[in-house]
Amino acid sequence: MAFQMLLNFFLAFTWMFLKTTFTPASFLVGYFWGLVILFIFRSYFSERFYLHRVIAIIKLFFLFLKELVLSNLSVLKLVISPKLSIKPGIFALPVEVEKDWEIMLLANLITLTPGTLTVEVSGDNKTLYIHAVNIDDVKDSINGIKDTFEKAIMEVSR
Amino acid sequence: MSARELIELIGPLFIFIGTIFTFLSAIGLIRLPDVYTRSHAASKSTTLGVLCTLFGAFLFFVITEEFVSIRLLLGIFFVFLTAPIAAHMICRAAYRSNVELAEQSVQDDLKPFLKEEGMKDQV
Numbered sequence: 001m002a003f004q005m006l007l008n009f010f011l012a013f014t015w016m017f018l019k020t021t022f023t024p025a026s027f028l029v030g031y032f033w034g035l036v037i038l039f040i041f042r043s044y045f046s047e048r049f050y051l052h053r054v055i056a057i058i059k060l061f062f063l064f065l066k067e068l069v070l071s072n073l074s075v076l077k078l079v080i081s082p083k084l085s086i087k088p089g090i091f092a093l094p095v096e097v098e099k100d101w102e103i104m105l106l107a108n109l110i111t112l113t114p115g116t117l118t119v120e121v122s123g124d125n126k127t128l129y130i131h132a133v134n135i136d137d138v139k140d141s142i143n144g145i146k147d148t149f150e151k152a153i154m155e156v157s158r
Numbered sequence: 159m160s161a162r163e164l165i166e167l168i169g170p171l172f173i174f175i176g177t178i179f180t181f182l183s184a185i186g187l188i189r190l191p192d193v194y195t196r197s198h199a200a201s202k203s204t205t206l207g208v209l210c211t212l213f214g215a216f217l218f219f220v221i222t223e224e225f226v227s228i229r230l231l232l233g234i235f236f237v238f239l240t241a242p243i244a245a246h247m248i249c250r251a252a253y254r255s256n257v258e259l260a261e262q263s264v265q266d267d268l269k270p271f272l273k274e275e276g277m278k279d280q281v
Binding site for chain 2: 064068069071072075076078079080084086088089090092104107108111112115117118119120122127129131133
């Protein structure tokens with residue numbers, strides 16, 4: 001991804017030199033045409049066309065925002081409710097992502113998910129230990145949410 | 159009220175929402191029973207509260223003074239990234255120093271896992 005971006009910058013600068021107009025606007029135009037050229041020659045790169053990854057990152061960001069708002073509403077409901085009927089507990093969750101930054105991102109996302117909080121990451125990066133506020137109703141739905149997170153993160157790193 | 163005054167209200171509205179969330183997280187800190195559930199309230203609500211407040215201030219300066227403050231955006235980014243990690247580290251430290259959970263129902267693998275790790279250290 002970094003290589004393709006660098007190439008795109010280089011193409012944009014080449015465009016600027018060809019036009020001999022050194023303005024941000026001409027840089028943007030050159031960047032756009034460089035993007036088109038990279039798209040045409042995408043089969044020559046070992047990785048995917050990098051715009052896919054950029055879109056995946058943006059999607060992940062919006063997922064982050066959505067989960068943050070949802071989890072706040074759930075905490076709000078918990079705090080305001082007159083009787084505290086919570087059943088906290090810690091459960092283990094096996095994860096498939098391997099790199100350190102992926103685990104960090106996943107743990108962060110889980111912490112910002114409604115009703116869950118990462119307590120411990122096992123030494124071999126294979127299991128996350130998660131504290132849940134309401135362990136009964138959370139456990140199933142959380143697995144689904146975690147699938148979407150893990151899929152979104154893998155979509156970025158693939 | 160003119161349209162401009164209405165637009166100027168958007169920033170303060172965000173700040174108001176952020177204040178409400180921060181206040182509720184403070185109530186959560188008092189009401190919830192143990193460290194772990196408390197850090198649920200502290201990490202989530204405070205994050206969103208601070209984010210909303212900063213974003214409201216950002217919008218306010220953009221609309222009234224036409225000044226784009228990159229520092230506020232950077233602040234939002236850093237809080238977004240660091241608050242969950244802080245909660246995670248506090249919980250981890252609490253668990254490792256044997257802070258008990260409240261009326262827990264299922265307390266899965268973490269205790270056996272830590273015991274196993276402790277055994278490894280002894281050998």
